[in-house]
Structures are given as structure tokens and as C-alpha cells.
Amino acid sequence: MITVLKSALQTTVQDQGRRGLRHLGVGAAGPMDRLSFSVANLLVGNPPDAAGLELTLPPARLRFETPCEFALTGADCAARLDDQPVPIGRRIYAAGAQVLHLSAPLHAAIAYLAVAGGLSTPEVMGSRSTDVQARFGGLEGRALRAGDVLTTRAATASAATARAALTAAAATTPSVLLPQLGEQIRILPGPEYDEFEADAREALVAATWIVSTQSNRMAYRLDGPLLKRERGTDLRSHAVFPGVVQVPPGGTPMVLMADAQATGGYPRIASVIAADLGRLAQRRPATALHFALETRAGARVAWQKQQTYLQRLRRSLLQ
Amino acid sequence: MTALRTYWLNEYAAALETTGPLSLENQRRFWHLSEQLRSRPGVREVVPGMNNLSVELDPGAPDPDGLLEQLKSAWHACSAINLPTRRIDIPVRYGGTDGCDLDEVARHTGLSAAEVIRLHSSALYTVYFLGFLPGFAYLGGLDPRLATPRHRTPRPLVPAGSVGIGGDQTGIYPMASPGGWRLIGRTERTLFDPAATPPVLLRPGDTVRFVDAS
Numbered sequence: 001m002i003t004v005l006k007s008a009l010q011t012t013v014q015d016q017g018r019r020g021l022r023h024l025g026v027g028a029a030g031p032m033d034r035l036s037f038s039v040a041n042l043l044v045g046n047p048p049d050a051a052g053l054e055l056t057l058p059p060a061r062l063r064f065e066t067p068c069e070f071a072l073t074g075a076d077c078a079a080r081l082d083d084q085p086v087p088i089g090r091r092i093y094a095a096g097a098q099v100l101h102l103s104a105p106l107h108a109a110i111a112y113l114a115v116a117g118g119l120s121t122p123e124v125m126g127s128r129s130t131d132v133q134a135r136f137g138g139l140e141g142r143a144l145r146a147g148d149v150l151t152t153r154a155a156t157a158s159a160a161t162a163r164a165a166l167t168a169a170a171a172t173t174p175s176v177l178l179p180q181l182g183e184q185i186r187i188l189p190g191p192e193y194d195e196f197e198a199d200a201r202e203a204l205v206a207a208t209w210i211v212s213t214q215s216n217r218m219a220y221r222l223d224g225p226l227l228k229r230e231r232g233t234d235l236r237s238h239a240v241f242p243g244v245v246q247v248p249p250g251g252t253p254m255v256l257m258a259d260a261q262a263t264g265g266y267p268r269i270a271s272v273i274a275a276d277l278g279r280l281a282q283r284r285p286a287t288a289l290h291f292a293l294e295t296r297a298g299a300r301v302a303w304q305k306q307q308t309y310l311q312r313l314r315r316s317l318l319q
Numbered sequence: 320m321t322a323l324r325t326y327w328l329n330e331y332a333a334a335l336e337t338t339g340p341l342s343l344e345n346q347r348r349f350w351h352l353s354e355q356l357r358s359r360p361g362v363r364e365v366v367p368g369m370n371n372l373s374v375e376l377d378p379g380a381p382d383p384d385g386l387l388e389q390l391k392s393a394w395h396a397c398s399a400i401n402l403p404t405r406r407i408d409i410p411v412r413y414g415g416t417d418g419c420d421l422d423e424v425a426r427h428t429g430l431s432a433a434e435v436i437r438l439h440s441s442a443l444y445t446v447y448f449l450g451f452l453p454g455f456a457y458l459g460g461l462d463p464r465l466a467t468p469r470h471r472t473p474r475p476l477v478p479a480g481s482v483g484i485g486g487d488q489t490g491i492y493p494m495a496s497p498g499g500w501r502l503i504g505r506t507e508r509t510l511f512d513p514a515a516t517p518p519v520l521l522r523p524g525d526t527v528r529f530v531d532a533s
Contacts, residue, residue: 019363019364020357020363020364022364022366022375022450023353023364023365023366023367023448023449023523024449024453024454024517024518024519025449025450025451025452025453025454025455025493025511025519026453026518027453124513124514125513125518131453133452133496134452134453134494134511134513135494136513137513188327188329188330190328191326191327191328191334236336236341236368236369236370236371237368237369237448237450237457238334238336238368238369238371238373239328239332239334239364239366239367239368239371239372239373239450241328241329241332241364241373241375243329244328244329261450261451261452262366262449262450262451263366263368263448263449263450263451263457264450268328271328271329271330273329273330274329274330274331274378296327296329296330296384299329299330300330300331300378300383303330303378304378307378
């Protein structure tokens with residue numbers, strides 16, 4: 001049992017999200033940074049679809065009412081369990097009545113907390129993820145607030161796995177478990193890419209983009225040069241997916257994120273590749289980023305590399 | 320002759336669309352195609368839009384590069400069947416606090432409020448596809464005389480069940496949400512229930528009639 005003493009700017013219950021429901025207007029939800037979320041579940045021996053907490057822009061404070069094992073990944077929030085420092089990317093044992101403190105992260109935006117067994121909020125349409133827009137899933141379809149109590153499901157992993165996790169993860173922490181923020185975000189040209197002015201296409205990859213404070217789980221707005229579409233007619237409504245970079249008539253691009261609505265109508269200049277969407281999600285408001293063009297084949301290779309890393313980590317934890 | 324266009328949306332998703340005038344006949348074919356593609360292995364999402372269709376593959380799907388060709392050949396092999404048509408009546412309380420923009424729509428269209436209600440509730444609408452919000456149906460068939468531009472600034476909160484007009488479209492807000500459409504009435508019917516199977520009241524191909532329950 002976990003009590004929320006202080007929520008981050010937004011704290012939600014998330015699992016891998018909903019699949020195959022976009023034609024009903026139901027979005028995926030799920031973690032903004034899938035890689036960090038998946039690693040957290042692996043570290044505590046959970047199946048990939050177990051539910052955990054997404055803490056966007058801590059500080060936050062949680063109390064473990066009953067003994068449990070947990071792991072933190074994503075943004076490094078200089079966490080402490082009571083007064084003991086808690087490294088990220090490790091499986092940690094919490095006795096009952098211990099308080100987990102997360103400070104404001106210096107570099108990334110989102111921390112993930114997995115507890116052995118996973119959170120036991122009810123499944124809605126095949127997922128425990130919170131859809132904060134449509135207000136279902138998670139805890140009462142909303143972000144968590146102080147006083148909320150979450151229960152966990154029985155842990156499935158053995159204690160032996162737990163000990164192994166400590167050593168295996170220790171070796172990989174610096175390179176992979178921390179969100180890598182310094183690199184460029186790779187994009188593919190979108191269906192309306194060629195309809196934008198040459199200056200706009202150039203600016204897309206040359207400009208320094210600043211993550212707007214008006215960003216949320218639906219979309220990250222990017223401040224920078226305005227992107228003008230040279231030609232083209234109004235588009236008929238069409239499906240959109242997380243990663244799509246829409247440019248409304250005002251010219252400020254928006255990257256659709258995990259809570260992207262199912263359909264839209266704005267021109268699509270680009271799409272962030274799946275492997276980099278989590279790194280984009282980890283950019284704090286008012287920080288800078290750059291885009292670089294990638295190929296579809298390169299994008300798939302990047303995704304496969306992440307999957308291979310997760311499989312390797314999983315194997316090393318099971319040894 | 321319908322011209323076809325296919326294109327990539329990202330490394331795992333592509334779209335197929337018909338160009339030329341909006342066509343209900345083509346939309347029927349997209350509905351049919353959606354149902355066929357949904358059951359294919361490696362397909363994660365199939366989402367019909369307005370005379371278009373998008374398919375997202377599982378990252379591990381075989382031959383992702385063949386997707387554009389597969390979409391084209393599936394379209395050519397697919398006929399425009401009529402889905403089993405369901406007719407759904409939506410009782411609406413028009414005007415008053417339930418439809419606070421009814422008078423504005425009347426002013427804009429030069430019709431009386433009673434005439435707006437009569438025209439809106441006498442047409443038969445077709446559900447083209449769902450999107451925007453869970454269970455939100457894009458309806459074709461609004462009388463062109465009722466077309467009214469959206470509010471320039473969306474309302475922060477439109478109550479669930481609100482029936483609105485946005486440009487040449489009409490629709491029902493399945494849940495409370497921000498929204499820019501002109502609200503002319505409200506229904507008690509549940510458009511979206513996450514605990515129900517299916518969770519949505521309206522589905523592509525359904526015929527909808529609004530019934531004046533003011």
C-alpha cells in the first residue's frame with residue numbers, strides 16, 4: 001500500500017496503454033518515456049504490462065505503508081528513502097512506513113516508480129493507464145493528489161531475482177538508464193513536409209526549439225521560428241499517432257504525445273521516431289532541442305536496438 | 320474514377336486516401352476495408368478518417384515496407400458493402416441552458432430558432448468515423464442552411480451530451496471537454512461508457528436522427 005503525500009506536478013498510474021481502440025476515438029495513454037518505464041518494471045521482476053507511477057516534474061513524496069520492493073527510473077530526482085539515498089535503476093526494499101522523497105530533477109522531466117507486483121487499480125478497456133482527458137483508467141480517471149492510497153498486486157518475482165537486479169543494473173545505470181538528453185531528436189518527414197516553405201523545412205532541422213510550458217501529455221508545443229505552409233488545401237480529418245508533428249495555421253509546431261487524440265486535421269510536417277519520443281518527453285519545459293532527419297529504416301533499427309537492450313537486461317536479471 | 324494516394328505517417332504507420340469530392344460510397348469502402356485489415360496479423364491500429372484510412376503496424380510486423388502496396392491492393396479487392404445499418408434516435412432538449420447558442424445559430428443562419436430545431440431534427444445523419452474524443456462521431460448530412468462557424472475561442476468546458484454545430488458539421492460531445500462548437504441542445508443518452516461492450520453508442524455506418532424532446 002502506498003500513500004501519496006505530495007504529488008508531482010502531475011502523477012498518474014500508467015501501464016503499457018491501450019491498443020487497437022483508436023477507431024473508437026480512444027487513445028493509447030501509457031508512459032511518455034516507454035523505455036524508462038519498461039526498465040523499471042524489469043528491475044522489480046514485473047511483467048511488462050504491470051502498472052506503475054509516472055511522476056512528471058517532482059518534487060513528490062510517497063509513503064510505503066507496507067513492505068515492498070520498488071525501482072525508480074527516468075529523471076534523477078536525488079531520491080531518498082527516509083534519509084537514505086536511493087539510486088535510480090536499482091531494486092530497493094522498503095520496510096513499512098517509509099517515506100520516499102523525490103526532489104525536483106535537474107535535467108529530465110519524468111520519473112517512473114515500479115513496485116513489485118504492480119499497482120492494482122482496475123483495468124478499463126484492457127489497461128490500467130490513466131486517460132486524464134477522457135477521465136477513465138488509473139485512479140478514478142484522474143491525476144493523483146495528496147491523500148490518495150494505492151494498493152499493489154502480489155509480487156510474482158522471486159527474491160533471487162531481486163538480488164540479481166541490484167548487481168546487473170548497477171553496471172548499466174550511467175549509459176542507458178538515465179534519459180539521454182544531449183542528442184538530437186530524430187524525425188521522419190511527414191505527409192505534408194513538401195508543402196512547407198523551403199525556409200520552414202530548413203528551420204525544422206536547423207533551429208533551436210524550446211519546449212513550451214504549455215506542454216502536457218497530449219502534446220509538446222515547440223517555440224521557435226513559425227513554420228509556414230507554402231501551398232495545400234485544408235486536410236480532411238485523419239488518424240494521428242504519438243510522435244506526429246502537427247503545424248496549426250499559427251505556425252507553432254506541436255509534437256503529439258502519449259495522450260494524442262485519435263484524429264486530427266492539421267498539416268503534418270514530420271513525425272518523431274518511436275525510439276526518440278521518450279527522450280523528447282523527458283525534455284523539461286523551457287529547455288532546448290534540435291531535430292535531425294532520419295530514414296524509416298534507421299528509425300526501425302533504433303527501435304530494435306532499444307528492444308534488444310530490454311531483452312538483454314531481462315536476461316541478465318533472470319540469471 | 321477515384322484517385323488513390325498512399326503515404327507513410329511514420330516508420331510503422333501509413334495512410335490510404337481517395338482524392339476528389341467527399342464520397343459516402345468511398346467511405347463505405349473504407350469501413351469495409353477497416354474491418355478486413357483489423358484482423359490481419361501484425362496490425363495494431365486501423366483508423367478510418369474522412370475518406371481515408373490509417374494503419375499502424377506492430378513494430379515486429381513482417382514486411383513493413385510492403386504496407387503501401389498492401390493497402391492499395393486491399394482497396395482494389397474490397398467492395399463498398401453496406402454494413403448492417405442501425406438507426407439510432409437521439410432525443411435532444413433544444414435551446415435554453417441545454418443549447419445556449421441556439422439563438423446565435425438562428426441569427427447567423429437567418430432562421431427562427433424553431434426552424435433551426437426543425438431542420439436539425441428532420442435530417443438523417445451518417446456516422447462517417449469516430450475520433451477527437453472517445454465515442455465522438457463525425458456525422459455527415461447537416462442541412463447546409465444550418466452551417467455556422469465555431470466560436471473563435473473554445474469554451475473551457477462543454478457539458479457531456481451537448482449537441483453542437485461546427486461549420487458544416489454537427490455532433491455530440493460524449494464527455495465534458497473544451498470545445499468550440501455552437502451548442503444547440505443536449506441529450507441524456509450515453510455516448511461513451513468505458514465499462515460497456517462496445518464502449519461507444521455510435522459506430523461508423525450508423526444512421527442517426529435527432530428527436531426534439533424540448
